[in-house]
Amino acid sequence: MAVLAAIYVLSFADRTVLNLFVDPIRAELSLSDTQMGILIGPAFAALYLVLSLPLGILSDRLPRAALICCGCLLWSGATIFCGLATSFEALLVGRMLVGAGEAVLAPAAYGLIASHFPRHKVSSALSMFSAGVWVGVGAALILGAGSFVSLQRGDTAGPHFSNWRVVMCAVGAAGLPLAALVVRFREPRRPKPEAGSETRATGAFAYLRANRLFYICHLIGFGLFALAAQAVIAWTPTALARDHGFSLGHVGLVLGCLHLTFSVAGIVVAGALADRGVSRGRAAAPMTFGALGTLGLSISVATFAVGQGALVYAALAALCFFVSFPLGLAASALQLSAPPEIRGTVSGLYVLMTGILGSAAGPALVPLIAGSGLPLGSALASVAGVAAIVATGLLILGRAPLRTISARLRQF
Template sequence: MSTPGSSDSHAIADSNTLGVPYPSERYAWYVVIILMIVYVFSFVDRQILSLLVDPIKTDLELSDTQISYLGGFTFALFYTFFGIPIARWADSKNRTTLITVGLAVWSFFTMLCGTASRFWAFAFYRMGVGVGEATLSPSAYSIISDMFRPERLAVAISLYSAGIYIGSGLAQVFGGIIIGFAVSATELTVPFVGPVAPWQYVFFAVGFPGLIFTLALLTVREPMRRNRSRLDPSKVIQPPPISEVLAYIRANSKTFLFHNLGIAFTSFVSYGAAYWVPSYLIRVHGLTAQETGIYYGWVVVIFGTAGIVLGGYLADVLTQRGKAAAKMQVAMLGALLGVPFSVLYPLMSTPTAALLALCPAAFAAAMPLGVAAAAIQQIMPANMRAQGSALYLFVINLIGLGLGPSAVAWCTDYIFKDPDKVNLSLLWVGTSFGLVSALLLYFGSKHYRATLAYLENYNKKHLI
């Protein structure tokens, strides 16, 4: 006897297959690994700024709030707004080409950040990084969804999403190593640029490898799309206009509202922590930038990656057991588990204790992010996936990345009025918004199940 959850899963599997064969698992996992490495480059280039806060502040004479805009808002604004038209292209054009061009663009603009001498020039280059990175996730989610069966999708997207934590952590680790090298060097020069400061050298060092890795994307073939007619499987259903995508979302507004806002507040906490925990370890516990990068970087790589992959695995296991809303429930669990550790790590009295408390905090913070992206793929029609992903990324990045780092800086600058109390800012932002996130995801679970049923009927009417 099939359960309601299992019938939902079977319906989705049927609606996505339509006679189109899946590639071999070995090749499909190879593509996931390549895309994950690209995502690693994305987050290294995005997050490296967090380790360089104090030297950039000194050289460019910026406040915590101003530098938080460079790390969050200026990037997020262009990342989110360009993501929607780029995603429409991803729903109909060659996605691997789009990712390749995007990787080259954001790597080049990362290197340009190393030439900035004023706030507005730096902001412009960060905008360019955002536009380039907007090509990646909507296209990658769509590619992975076309290569994996629904019951394997959460773990595949979670493995890709592990690039968030591998990239963020390696930005800290390699940033710390490069800073150590740069500080010890008598003079740093970059070809065609000339002498540079250590923090400027770091941007060149992390941006250049991305340009080289564009060659690896030539080994990835554009997969066959699954948005095909039921009556004629050789016919690809073209992406609908954005008005139709918005109409579909409005018809399932409660699901998307609870899901997107729940994950947005999870991201709000995560980005705030990712940006300001290094400064907390440096200012409050007296670690050097090099020590902070190496120690905290490995915490993020190991425990963040473990959390996001285990979250995907758990969601797939529960889905196979008939739990239709498993992805929402796992996301809620991660958000809830993160709250006590958001209280704990900022109050630790030694750097060792703080780093140990950050291990479970990083694990819990990572759990929701892979399953949340997989949830969007599961509830969107196949010919709307990239656009649905872009709208989801628009919400979570505008709120999470655009405001999360600045919220911590606002608390530090205007409430506590002391840079050395950044730990208290992290505590209040992490606990309050973590609880809000868990509640939203809890209430969204029942609406998510209703949207799965809606999708089945929608596909019967439109995939003809």
């Protein structure tokens, strides 16, 4: 579990380290905001989306630890490649390879973790694992802030090697030794499908069709949450710098510390609340608390957009808490709704949907809205706030079908 959590930390550090360096990279390589939005979102999402479902299906059949090892080697090497890139095209290729490597992690890891814990502890286990997202984001921001402080003192890595390159290469290299450790992870024996069970008779996708109301509400609802969350992660640092005049070093330090405290607290609290609900017979607890998180996200991002002075910091703390709150619950609701033999497939479908709405659309929509004349913070609030409100309604709608599915699965 510790190795998987560490790998998840580094995967999100590799994925998000680019976000703090939007302006330095744009200046050095003569890129536009639109090109940076493509690199942050669609470039990463391209192969991430194409490969997530096939790799999820493979994780139901092949050793999951070996798949995670291969993915870790690929995305770590690709992050180093991005640190050495000298053009938009090279960064584009590097970001696509980062997405390809990371596509396998969630489907394989979710199934591994769920197979080690009873139902009433799955939400906490997956939330603790998913907390790696925010540890990785926070560490990347603090590391980036340190590079800006170094730059202001006049320290450089060399005449042709900018500080953002040093950070990206360091973050990528940190993942290489972990790839060697994960292959030693022991996998439990996978249960065979019950002879006559619905999944055995009709297959995984027929199971999804039979329970389509829940999966539509879950996949689109948490997909819209991912859109809001990815927009917040991608553009909050630059919005603070442009709209409020904060230095990027200050932004990285503040946001990094908030993610390491409030974001980690949010996801851990959410998992504990959901597990408490499930242990008391409330099977839909992950959807209920997921809806609470998306509602809190919509309110906090709107407050951030209009806030000034001390209110900005308070809104940032609330935003960091609620932007993490639903993440582990999305994974646990999936694992609790699917038989063990199709968990990788279902998780791959979830990664596909969150990739389409989150990684691809979220970061790219904000600069398009801002291009109409809105301040960047207001554009961020428009995108993330609307997505979070719609997500809240869908997650509430998905509570009843999850109760029905959960009751049926407990009979086998």
